[in-house]
Amino acid sequence: MTQYPALHMIIDGQKISGGGRRSFDVVNPATGEVIGALPLADPADLDRALEVAAKGFRIWRKSTPQERANVLQGAARLMLERADDLARIATQEQGKPFAEAKIELMMNVGLFNFYAGECFRIYGRELVRPDGQRSTVRHEPVGPVAAFAPWNFPLGNPGRKLGAPIAAGCSVILKSAEETPASALGVLQCLLDAGLPKEVAQAVFGVPDEVSTHLLGSPIIRKLSFTGSTVVGKHLARLATENMQRTTMELGGHGPVLVFGDADVDQVLDTAVGGKYRNCGQVCVSPTRFIVQEDVFERFRDGFIERAKAVKVGDGLEQGTQMGPMANPRRPEAIDRLIGNARDKGAKLGTGGERIGNRGFFYQPSVLSEIPLDADIMNEEPFGPIALINPFRDEESMIAEANRLPYGLAAYAWTADAKRQRRLATEIEAGMIGINTHMIGGADAPFGGVKWSGHGSEDGPEGVLACMVTKAVHEA
Incomplete structure (x- = not known):
């Protein structure tokens, strides 16, 4: 059986743990037993993650479509190689049957490979203008993304939160659920091992309201991507208005x-x-x-x-x-x-x-x-x-x-x-x-809701475009 791994955060490529930080007990829901101690971020950790994310965006926005595709395809290959281990870890910390966790992992593989192709399909357009004038519409990465993922799909949700910003040329700070941290860390590690620059993606954990308030309170963050309950989604949307951060909200259903x-x-x-x-x-x-x-x-x-x-x-x-x-x-x-x-x-x-x-x-x-x-x-x-x-x-x-x-x-x-x-x-x-x-x-299909179930889409071309802004350029 796969041994449950030691837990940490990842900031600037470094595995962060200990140091007198608070911790959260991760529990196996099949037994009720504690299987790991997760370090929680303090304000200094979050400030460092923001600083690194700003640097990572400057690096990654200049990357070529081929470079981004190579990372995503490489991560997909590594997830395939590590599929059994990652699925067992997900089952240990979330409880779902191993076969379901394996299917979830394979969905990530398919999504990363699709997003690799989308790196080459981020098309703009040229408008019809008189001779001597030129007007174009282009899509550019929005900036550093704060991404919050819940515990119910411990592999798939982090994959969605990481894949789209990376395909678009953004950096990302991922805060996945404290109940299921090792799965998220495993997905991110595949990206890093596939060549993603260490500044581009960070993983932090902490008291949810502390982390969200700190990250969304920073002008460095230009977009929020959240999956979770409608109540929490409304709260985060209000926080995001202060710095006019764009939002993708995948909220509750019935x-x-x-x-x-x-x-x-x-x-x-x-x-x-x-x-x-x-x-x-x-x-x-x-x-x-x-x-x-x-x-x-x-x-x-x-x-x-x-x-x-x-x-x-x-x-x-x-x-x-x-x-x-x-x-x-x-x-x-x-x-x-x-x-x-x-x-x-x-x-x-x-x-x-x-x-x-x-x-x-x-x-x-x-x-x-x-x-x-x-x-x-x-x-x-x-x-x-x-x-x-x-x-x-x-x-x-x-x-x-x-x-x-x-x-x-x-x-x-x-x-x-x-x-x-x-x-x-x-x-x-x-x-x-x-x-x-x-x-x-x-x-290849957009995933998202309407009314209180949120707005915006993940997956499909829409998932990448949600991490981009539209710019019109007029020349004479």
């Missing part, structure tokens, strides 16, 4: 899934149950609110419950595990509260609703049905292994329920009616929609 009477119910269940309990439901685009047409509701609900009971829960490093523990002790407590509130209001618990054992943070795959819309769980993102299934009469009421909440990250719909598919694509308010599929991501 994924509606519309299941119409003409859908193949068994096909939907075979897909949706795995999607719901992936990463123990700790996924921003997780299918959560199942909005089911009345004539197939009972069949769908009963089939979902049956399949949920069959999900194998266990340590993510054990063979055959389909769902690991929740990532930290806060999550089971939150799910307990939400399920209790829903049942008090009359919701029916079909299965689950309890923790598993007294070691680690395991929770049963759970299903609630016939839930009143005023229950907390119908309005707050549950971020856990709980499916919510309610009956609805017709298309109009189903779309209204899908759009009822202020969130708009991912939505899903299952129907055989081609005209309805086109209507849903237009009328559902979400940044990403899967119709007859739950596969809504790809290295």
